[in-house]
Amino acid sequence: MEELGGYRLVALLGEGGMGQVHLGRAASGRLVAVKTVHEHLATDPLFRERFRREAAAARSVAGPFTAAVLAADPEAVRPWLATEFCTGPTLAGAVSALGPLASGELAALGAALAEAIAAVHAVGLVHRDLKPSNIVVTRDGPMVIDFGIARTAADESLTGSGEVVGSPGFIAPELLTGTGEPGPAVDVFALGALLAYAATGRPPFGTGPVHQVLYRTMHGPADLDGVAGATAGDGAPEWRELLGRCLSQEPGDRPTVAEVLSACAAWTDGDPWWEREAVSGLIRRREEEVAALVAKAPGAEVEAEGEVEAAAETGDEPRDGPQDEPQDAPADAPPAPAATVHGPASGATLAPGAGADTVVSGGRGASRRRFLRWGGAAIAGGAAIGAVAWLTELTGDDEGNGDGAQSGPSGSPGPYTLGRALWTRDIGDATPLRHGEALYLVSDSALTRVDPRTGAVAWSYPAEYIADVVPGDGVVHLARSSGIFMAEITALNAATGAVKWSANPMVRNPHRPPNPSGSATSDPVVSVDGELSALSVSADILCVVTYSPYTTLWERRTAQKRPWRAYGYDPGTGAPLWFHEGAPAEVAGLYERDGRIGVAAASPFTADEKETDEPLTVLRAADGTLDRQIPGGARYPESYLGARGVHYYARAGQLKAVDLATRRTLWSLDQAEEDTDATITPTAAAGLVHTADHRTVKALDAGTGRTRWSSTDVGRPEDGSLTVAGGLVYGLGTAPGGDEAIGEVPGWGVHARNAATGALVWAAETGEVRTVIVRQGAGSDKGAGEGGAGAEAGAEAGLVHVVSASGTLSTFAVPELT
Template sequence: MEQLAGYRLVAVLGEGGMGRVHLARSASGRLVAVKTVHEHLAAEPEFRERFRRETVAARKVAGPFTAAVLDADPDGRRPWLATEFCAGPTLTAALAALGPLEADGLGGLGAALAEALAAVHRAGLVHRDLKPSNVVLTHEGPMLIDFGIAKTATGTGEESLTGSGEIIGSPGFIAPELLTGAGEPGPPADVFALGALLAYAGTGLAPYGTGAVHRILYRTLHDSPDLTGLPGGAAWRDFLGRVLSQAPGDRPDLPAIVAWCGARSGAEPWWEREPVSGLIRRREDEIAELVTAAAPPPAPAPVPSPGSTAASATVALRPSATDPGPSPAATTALPAPSRSARPSRRRLLLWGSGLLAAGGSTAGALAALAAARDKARDNTRDAAQDKKKGPVTPSTAHQRGTALWTKDIGGAGLLRQGDALYLVATASLSRLNARTGSTGWTCPVPDGVTDAVVGDGLIHVVRPGGLLTAGITAVDPRTGHAAWDTGLLTASPRRRSATALSPDGAGVDGTSSLLAASRDVLCLVTFAPYETAWARRVAKGVRWRAYGYDARDGAPLWFHEGTEAGVAGVHQAGGRVAVAASTGTPGSYDPKADPATETLYVLRARDGTVEREIPGGSRHPEAHPGSTGVRYYASGGEVSRVELAPRRTDWHRAADGESELDDTPAVTPTATAGAVYLADQAGISALDAETGGTRWSRPDLTGLGDGAPPLVAGGLVYVRGPEPGSRTSGTAPGAWGVHGLDAATGALVWAAPLDDADRGVRAVAGAGVLHLAANGTLSAFPLPEAAATTEAPATADGDARAEAS
């Protein structure tokens, strides 16, 4: 085990712009966090001088919610800093798992962090990088960590140590005066960052949005913060509005913040209550496992003499959430650690507290800010400019695909995870070896299967709707045995105790359902179709209903009854479940529709209560406060890029082909190599992910069919097309087989024939194998050489669920 100045480095916890953070043990056995500085920074005398001054000041910080600096060596060959260690989740992780805080929890968090900042300021420092990932939740409360970029408040000698125009901090939490250069880092800058953090904790949304750095910085300077959805109503909005004032002098000081927030905190600290305390316990267990795994191997046990009753214990390796693991016969057994070798949670807490995260920082942000001040670019597609690019000239030089094996699968859906391929049939779930096609196991589901979703170490199978069958069965991917079952939906005690059951629906659930899964919560939504007048007549007022279950054991958690509408999609992220209620045709969008009939309902995943209703939001089910990043949509003959959390459309453009109900455009939901890939009546196109402009187009090719976007795997884009070099006229573009195109250029790299490909192809890829299903026949191909580096399984719709037949 590597050592540094008497500290035994146990494991790497993270890495940031300044250095690497290690979990370590002191000579006395205490767990600490040791941050080592990157070599290129250690070689700069100016950096060492600043690091030395800030270390001296940071050691003076002492407060109830700060991780103390224990030791440091700024002059060593590898400069390092040791702090207390906290075994707890970051605030970022907690909000992602549980959703935003209630008003009393927000008050407790604000008071604690204001006290922590006050301790920093008393030591003559300004933190400069307060953000959710630099706050760790422990049983002792939220702990403020990472003083690695803290600065002396006096600024003495700083001019010679900091480059002109340098900005340090994280976008969305940097005070306006630091962006304009009108002020020096001081306590009001930390107050601003605290306001942004509390707004995020209370809404789940960054108050100045997400996306490109220059856009966030521009909004910080010119826009008001988005405080929509804060708990506690106008009082919290007004308070945080003052904390986030543009002028430093208009912001309240820390004592005022402590008093205001403290008066609104709960009698029992929110971090001591479930489910937060459960997250803390889980993190403690994870750290205990990490320490155990890194412990030196014990001395070899003596060989038992003949006749001895001693036996060696073994423990099976648990597969990760992204890899179900080998078949039972191939399970690896390892010696089980003795009970005394595993540290208990109590011993872990006695070792100390304070996780030092490797927080990122923003340097050179002024250049990005200058770019943001320029006139905003018009992202709407210019058709004349796109036509100048012209189509890609087809090429016949390519690799010819040869199938590893073929199998008759009928109408079964395909589900990929790691090295496994799952067949989702009408009454069973089977696991195949992706490379050989051999069946590992088959799990019969007599009541039928309508959907299957990969969970945390389990496959969740949804049984069809109806009074006697609807529910979820969890299948162990290693054995194919049922791990647990929810039982009938109608038997859920949460449903029986609900008082909102509508008499006009007679308590009957719709026969359709959708499942959204996270590590902790499964949400099954039942509904009846409402897309046509006849369907609405048959539904007779049946409402959509959401059932929440514990993802680990299937225990019922909550029940919610919605409106008289169908459901176009369900998405779970960031502690929320978004249900897209709709009375229109799935996959279409009517701009004249009443927004109230196309509402996105955002529920809290922990208890099923409605947090927000977004009229007209069902068009983008993934765009809600719990989401992050961007996603691309195609509907109504239009393609758009949407920032998910703020629901902001960055650009939209018309698809090249005329959109029809049975041939709507399909676009990959996420970008690959800076582009997204569109299939419409005009063929296949690569669109620039940032602008929406056309990079290349292939009018001679077509999409996979059934509304699925092209499959992207290992640098290639898979679509349907004719036999390369063929000049046969009158043949449908996709009648011959599948083409693999270079994602960057659109040039042909690979092609393989498939019988009846003109009827549509379902495609998934991963672990070096491409699987294509056409007209009931599944064929497996080795990924082309240019695409063989792909690691994560991919599907044509970018989702880890069964491909519908």
């Protein structure tokens, strides 16, 4: 095993343009990060001098939230430096996994980082490269790492020249213009950007090409939308004011570090953020992964045997049991790009050229308990132990390497890609819709269009009581209820959000009789429309159907026999064209094909919960007149509207394959009583259909219904959909290689499984998943699954949008199926 300065190099963590980072171990057992400089850089006298000067200065930094420099040898053939090994998620990873911070959490983070910056400034240093990936969240709080050591003038993160060190989006404007030496205000600017990122889940100057981010940084203003008030619920502007001052263009307009510390200390609330279970769970998971690295190092087996012998002499029991292992420790999901995570396959090692985010989960003898013993000197001394940063930024390498590989559908996974969010945004209860190159968020108070690649808001249209939204290439149509039983339609310009036209409330439609349910003495309650709406839009007709819920006995009594009603409009102008009144029933679906509109009645339940007829009403789209009424047709509406092929249904405790041309059932499967909530993909892909309940995903042979594979550690998202796109099936899964009991509802994050084999290909920690939307990129197969759209030439790279149960929208690059 290689050794530098008395530190044994246990594993290579990462390699970049400046050098390599190794997990090292001192003779005492203390874990350290050993950074070595590439030899070609070491031959540069100016570089070596800078390394010598900054290493000496950094060793004098002493603060509770800074990673200490322990030793260095600038004169070695291969210069090296050893620092405390900070085990924890980066701030980027924590925010990606858990979402933006609330005001009190943000204040605790800000106070800790301000203390760290004050410690750096106290010895005459300016960090110059504060950013989310240079902050590691540990058991003892956030730790600031990488004091600008081993950075050349031609830093890879910038396109300029000169002694400029920093990262786009967090670097102060004066460093970009080269006006004077960097002072403490540089770090205050970066601190403001860090806190804005933590508060919103996105960089304050956006993302995209470097030159665009730098331009926005120099010309402002910062994007602080979504930053909370200093006190929960009071809407106070203190945070926006403070962060706005920190991000001022002029250094003299920014507050001092002491002022930031004072403000944050006053706004803290309760236990520190990093001590709360959601964060500590990330930390525990990373400790397991570090233990696996150490366990696989040469000589680890001998040391483990020695530990057992020593325990036998003292009576201590070193064997790791369930009582020693955390059962609720999720894995971290840092931001893009992705990382490859290797499962505990026999003989698995960390390749010498592996990327900084390549980790090994599992492994013989690996445990958090043993890790704590091996790292005992660091822990006993109060050193920072948290989730693994993998120190990619210390090497200047942001890219993870390694190839994906197949794994079993359940149990310990093989190699898989760890998803890293491109951006996150808190959307609350809003529902996302993807159409082409637009992403729409439908909430109780607005329809908002955002850039799917960056999360930047393009426009927002305030509209309460939105019932349905149908986005199009140039126009977005929405149905809403402006008052009690008063539905109306609005058409918006898709690019700008401007109103193109708005139809009067339905009760004023000229084709609607004053008392549509019959005579002039019609019950006024029955005469008004239902409070729910469904919308269908084609090139020739816009149809909106209003109705009341009839599912439960209480809803049937409340509805007062109110019928569903259909209204036809010109989709381009909003001109009313026709009106049709149906029967008292809830509407389960609205279908349009070949000039026909199908209105499917739901299944009203009687007191004994037996299904009724479920009719399908077919209208002529041109004039709204009745084409035909089909008893039982609502069960398979596609077959009555001219569709062909095989469609798959999950209903009434059965999974069915139905030939739409003949309406013949090709096969059916009875579901177990506990699995009657299962969903199934409506069409087949590569000879398979996929079905899922809340804890299991299965692949069925499309022709016979026979199970091809089944996984018990992944289930359907909360909204019930199951997305299949690009050869992958997406669902809500457990922590890969974790100990979550089979039978429990998975709650760790989203999985992408090989649709043909069930092997885990990609995973990202998001918490419980509410919705998954996949939009394939240019050149990929069409058909992006639930809510998606097919690819077209020139479209952007594929994206996966995931909404967690907590209301955080996270966007990832589409994983590659290898």
